[in-house]
Structure formats: structure tokens, C-alpha cells
Amino acid sequence: MTTEKPEEAMTFGELLAFIAEQQRRLTVLENAFASLTFCLDDRANQLLVHNLTLEAQNQNHDAQLQQHFTRLAEEIQKRHGLIPAAPAE
Incomplete structure (x- = not known):
């Protein structure tokens, strides 16, 4: 599907490429x-982590979204040395 011709369907390969590109963009934003x-x-960092943790516990969010909030809170904590980084495998 293109913006020029929205009525055209994407092929499966185009969809996979689109998803991969969106994942890369999301990684950059994170x-x-x-x-x-x-x-x-x-x-301010403590408050941010606390708010992300609360969002991770919010039952209005599905399990995957809760997990994403948890991971972001953990990543921020790691970057600030609040929790140790996981050892490389």
C-alpha cells in the first residue's frame, strides 16, 4: 500500500519490510x-521511573504494553546505575 494509491494492497514481503522499518524507528526513539x-x-528521573512503573501495573493496558513500560523503566534505571546491567551472554 502506498500513499499515492491507498487502494493497493501490500504484499506480504512489503508488510514485513514495513514492520521491520517501524521496529528500527521505534528503537531509535526509545x-x-x-x-x-x-x-x-x-x-525527575525517579519520578519518571515511578510513573513508568505505575503504567506497567495499569490493568487498562494489555500485557504486552505493560511489559514495554517495564522495559523502558528498567532501561532508564540501568543507564543511571540504579540497577545493574544484565551480564552479556
């Missing part, structure tokens, strides 16, 4: 967001 936390003071 890294950028986590890196921006270096601009925050300790208290």
Missing part, C-alpha cells in the same frame, strides 16, 4: 528518549 533522561536531575 534510545533517544532514554538518552534524554541524562538531562534530568535525580529526582
Whole structure:
């Protein structure tokens, strides 16, 4: 499907390529967001992690979304040395 001809269907290969591209873009955004936390003071980082943790526990979110909130909170904590990074396998 293209923006020029929205009535055209995507092939399966095009869909997979589109999904892969979206995953890469999301990874960039997650890294950028986590890196921006270096601009925050300790208290602001604690509040951010706390709010992300609350979102991870929000029963209005599905399990996958809750897991994403958990992972982002953990990533921010790792980057600030609040929890140890997992050893490389």
C-alpha cells in the first residue's frame, strides 16, 4: 500500500519490510528518549521511573504494553546505575 494509491494492497514481503522499518524507528526513539533522561536531575528521573512503573501495573493496558513500560523503566534505571546491567551472554 502506498500513499499515492491507498487502494493497493501490500504484499506480504512489503508488510514485513514495513514492520521491520517501524521496529528500527521505534528503537531509535526509545534510545533517544532514554538518552534524554541524562538531562534530568535525580529526582525527575525517579519520578519518571515511578510513573513508568505505575503504567506497567495499569490493568487498562494489555500485557504486552505493560511489559514495554517495564522495559523502558528498567532501561532508564540501568543507564543511571540504579540497577545493574544484565551480564552479556
